Amino acid sequence: MSALILISVLGVIVLYLGLFGNRKLLVPVAVIGLLAALYFLQTGWNLNHPMFETMVRFDRFSVLFTSGLIIITMLIFLFGVDYYERMTEHVAEHYTLMLFSLVGAMLITSYNNLLVLFLGIEILSIPLYVLAGGKRHSMRSGEAAFKYFLLGSFSSGFFLMGIALLYGSTGSFDIATIQAFATSNLAPSNMLFLLGLFFTAIGLAFKIAAAPFHFWSPDVYEGAPTLITAFMATVVKMGAFAAFYRFLEITALPPSMTKALLVMTFATLLIGNIVALRQTQFKRLMAYSSIAHSGFLLMALLSHQPNTANVLFYYTFTYALGTVGLFIIFTLVKRAANGDENIRIFRGLFRSHPWLAILAMVFLLSLAGIPLTAGFIAKYQVFLLAISAGFIKLTLFAVLMAVVGIYYYVLVIRETFTPSDYEQGTTLVVTPLNWLVISLCGVAVVAFGVMPWLLA
Numbered sequence: 352m353s354a355l356i357l358i359s360v361l362g363v364i365v366l367y368l369g370l371f372g373n374r375k376l377l378v379p380v381a382v383i384g385l386l387a388a389l390y391f392l393q394t395g396w397n398l399n400h401p402m403f404e405t406m407v408r409f410d411r412f413s414v415l416f417t418s419g420l421i422i423i424t425m426l427i428f429l430f431g432v433d434y435y436e437r438m439t440e441h442v443a444e445h446y447t448l449m450l451f452s453l454v455g456a457m458l459i460t461s462y463n464n465l466l467v468l469f470l471g472i473e474i475l476s477i478p479l480y481v482l483a484g485g486k487r488h489s490m491r492s493g494e495a496a497f498k499y500f501l502l503g504s505f506s507s508g509f510f511l512m513g514i515a516l517l518y519g520s521t522g523s524f525d526i527a528t529i530q531a532f533a534t535s536n537l538a539p540s541n542m543l544f545l546l547g548l549f550f551t552a553i554g555l556a557f558k559i560a561a562a563p564f565h566f567w568s569p570d571v572y573e574g575a576p577t578l579i580t581a582f583m584a585t586v587v588k589m590g591a592f593a594a595f596y597r598f599l600e601i602t603a604l605p606p607s608m609t610k611a612l613l614v615m616t617f618a619t620l621l622i623g624n625i626v627a628l629r630q631t632q633f634k635r636l637m638a639y640s641s642i643a644h645s646g647f648l649l650m651a652l653l654s655h656q657p658n659t660a661n662v663l664f665y666y667t668f669t670y671a672l673g674t675v676g677l678f679i680i681f682t683l684v685k686r687a688a689n690g691d692e693n694i695r696i697f698r699g700l701f702r703s704h705p706w707l708a709i710l711a712m713v714f715l716l717s718l719a720g721i722p723l724t725a726g727f728i729a730k731y732q733v734f735l736l737a738i739s740a741g742f743i744k745l746t747l748f749a750v751l752m753a754v755v756g757i758y759y760y761v762l763v764i765r766e767t768f769t770p771s772d773y774e775q776g777t778t779l780v781v782t783p784l785n786w787l788v789i790s791l792c793g794v795a796v797v798a799f800g801v802m803p804w805l806l807a
Contacts, residue, residue, distance in 0.1 A: 354388035354417065355457055361385070362450035369443020377446055378432050385425050392418050405525060406464040412660050413461035416593040419668045420456050423585050424449065426675050427578065429788050434578045434682060445485065448478035449582055456590030460597075465514040465524040465551075468594060472510065472558065475590060476503050479583060483575040495574025502557070502567045510554025516547030530601040539605055548602050549611065555598060558591035559645045560638075562618035572638035573692075577685070580634060581678040584641050585671035592648055592667055596660060599652055612653050616745065620646030620752045627759045632692050633681055636759060637674070640718060643756055644670055650749060651733050654740035662732045665806050669717065669725035669799050676792030677714040679785055680707060687779040694763050699771025704779060708767040710793045717796045719760040720753050725799035 361384035368376050392414050409417075428446065435442045455475030462468040480503065484496025518524055520543040521532045538544055553564065560568040572580050602608065623643030630636040644666075651662050688696040701708035717726035730753060737746045781789075799806055 353391040354421075355454060357384060357388045357391065358421075358450055358457070359454050361388075362447045362454070365450060366443055366447040369447070374442060377443055378428050381428050381446055381450065382425055385421050385428075389418060389421050392421070405527075406467050407458070407461050408463040409461050412593070412597075413457075415660075415664050416460040416589060416667075417457050419664060419671070420453060420460070420586055420589055423589070423668075423671045423675060424453050424582075426672075426788050426792065427582055427585070429784055430581070430675070430679050430682075431578055433782050433785055445482065445578075448482050449579075452476075452478040452482075452582070453586060456586055459590050459594035462594070462597065463526050465517065465526070465529070468598070469507075469510060469514060471594070472554070473507065475587065476507075476558075479579070479587070482579045482582075483571055485576045485579060486574075489574070491574035492576070493574075495571045498567050499571045499575075506554045506557035506564065509550050509557075513547050513550030513552070513554060516543050516550060518547075520544035520547060526597075526601050530603070533601060533603040533605075538603070545605065545607060548605070548608055551598065552595075552608070552611075555591065555595045556615065559588060559595060559648070560642050561615050561645050561649060562622045562642065563615075565619070565622065565642050565645075568642060569635045569638040572641070573632060573634045577634070577678060577682050580637075581675055584637065584674050584678075588641065588645070589667040589671060592652070592663060596652055596663055599655065604655060609653070612649065613742075613745065616646055616649040616653055617748065619643070619649060620749055624752045624755045624759075628755070630759070631694055633685075633694050633696075633763075634692055636694065636763070637677075640756070640759075641674075643752065644718075646752070647730060647733050647749060650737045650742070650745060653742065653745075654733075654736035656736050656739055658732075659736060662729075662736055665725075665799075665803070666729040666733060668806065669729055669796060672792045672795050672799075673714040673717040673726065676789050676796070677711060677718075679789050679792075680711045680714075683707075683779055683781055683785065694766055697763060697766040698769045700767040700779075702770065704781065707779075707781065707789070710789055711767055712764050713793050713796055715760045715764050717800065719757045721757070723797065723800050725796045725803070728800055728803045 361381065365377055365381055368380060435445065452475050455471045458471030458474060459468055462471060480496060480500040483499045484492050486492035514524065517529060520541050521529050523529065532538055532544065557564045575583065619642060623639050623646055627636055627639035627643060630639060648663065648666055651659055651666065684696050684700060685692060700711065713724065717724035720726045720730040734746050734749065
């Protein structure tokens with residue numbers, strides 16, 4: 352709990368540093384604060400008791416996911432030093448809003464009460480509504496913020512209706528009470544309870560961009576500032592899947608919900624991978640890639656095996672590492688191409704910056720699930736879970752979609768090794784700090800692929 356309070360206070364401190372013009376201290380103070388929060392988390396590794404009248408529980412699962420969230424946020428902040436260098440105002444506000452959003456992500460990984468889950472989702476989402484429109488003079492950025500806010504509010508309505516119905520059928524917001532009701536003989540025939548489960552699941556499905564609740568993702572990813580897109584694609588996804596896992600854990604997955612999740616998984620895998628084939632804009636490609644990965648993660652949730660939590664963390668964390676590294680490289684290349692976001696801007700990268708091209712290839716191969724990368728182990732573990740749960744047809748379909756996914760990742764790799772046929776606007780410059788973050792992500796992706804037991 353100390354980590355949660357510390358990061359909340361840290362957000363206020365960073366805001367005041369910005370108000371007093373201490374811009375150079377923003378990232379160092381934020382990173383030191385996040386490291387301190389990480390330390391407090393590790394000291395409470397074995398804590399497994401409810402807090403605040405049983406509303407919050409920091410157990411091994413929540414500590415694991417929260418640690419991952421903090422590490423990814425630190426990498427994004429280090430990326431932000433160069434990203435915000437040309438920004439003259441409101442830099443502190445951006446960091447502050449991301450820290451508050453991180454607090455929301457931490458809450459939804461450790462909730463023991465549905466009201467805390469709703470509170471966490473709103474704390475996570477509201478700062479992102481503002482950050483998505485961070486490019487004040489860009490119409491696409493304004494459109495992204497508006498769509499994210501509108502559809503996010505719509506999903507929150509479904510979520511509130513869901514927890515209201517769950518309260519009406521069980522008489523409590525407490526997870527233990529709802530779980531006891533879900534495992535009783537009354538649950539299968541209680542329509543109020545089943546509707547509550549469906550509506551709550553819809554609200555969570557929006558956050559993970561699962562079909563058919565994915566429509567916001569491509570436009571928001573494309574319109575939001577790249578740093579914020581990286582944050583949404585990693586921290587938000589990790590937190591949302593942790594919340595979804597906890598929710599499914601208490602529902603005992605009635606047959607009707609299992610069927611609905613099965614259809615959602617098929618649709619998410621299909622839409623994410625097939626539509627990605629037609630994308631030429633990098634951020635839209637990553638949006639549909641994110642949807643496709645949500646499909647694979649839904650397979651893990653659907654399997655509901657004893658090892659599901661560990662597989663879920665391994666997949667989301669390694670996916671986040673690869674995504675952060677790839678977005679940093681994209682930002683650098685985009686800057687040299689005068690803001691162009693077409694995948695053709697990667698042309699000539701191997702000739703001008705071979706190590707940068709190789710690292711980009713490593714990240715893309717990991718996302719594609721190629722052996723010797725963490726992405727391969729992640730997908731392999733998900734397939735094993737699905738097979739052990741009896742979802743053979745789903746596994747075969749997912750393997751086919753994984754093969755399809757390799758194609759659009761290879762397209763980007765091909766661009767990096769293709770000689771450039773156009774003149775770049777400026778020289779591509781990589782700062783030592785960017786090299787550090789990219790290299791850390793690259794080494795981690797390969798190390799966790801070769802030695803997956805490091806995250807076990």
